[in-house]
Amino acid sequence: MTPVPAELDLDLARKVLDAQPFSRLLGARVTAFGDGAATLELDLREEHRQQNGYVHGGVLSYAADNALTFAAGAALGPAVLTAGFSIQYVRPAVGAVLRARASVVHAGRRQAVVRCEVFCVDADDADDAGDTETLVAVAQGTVLNSA
Structure with a gap:
């Protein structure tokens, strides 16, 4: 995997995410970025839930899609677009x-295959360094360098 250029760091990743109106609407944030990996988080609100109180699958898909793309961007550079991904919901x-x-599982010059795990963290654990994560979905996708 090619090393990410120095100008592609966590601060730039946060600026890119902040430039996405939908990400701002959801309240998403990038908490880790680099070396072919990325972590995206959002504080869950009532508006993110479906009628049974579970986080809506669309919110889970959004998080997986953006995390996949940011991880690929850490390997391919900033001009990337998701070509496609699949998601499996593991539990509510x-x-x-x-x-x-x-x-990133594999990166070439123009595309990367990326895996993502999506977790929920309980309110009691959300501020702790050793928080308890519950796996709720897994995704895999292909991201293309659009430059």
Whole structure:
């Protein structure tokens, strides 16, 4: 995997995410970025839930999609777009924080294959360094360098 250029760091990743109106609407944040990996988090609100109180699958898909793309960007550079991804819901998502952790499995010059695990973190654990994560979904996708 090619090393990410120095200018592609966590601060730039946060600026890129902040430039996405939908990400701002959801309240997403990038908490880790680099070396072919990225972590995206969002504090869960009532608006993120479906009628049974679980986090809506669309919110889980959003988190996986963006985490996949940011991880690929850490390997391919900033001009990337998701070509496609699949997601499997493992269990109903409940908790205070949604955390999507993605890493590049393979990167070429123009595309990367990336895996993502999506977790929920309980309210009691959300501020702790050793928080308890519950796996709620797994995703895999292909991201293309669009430059």
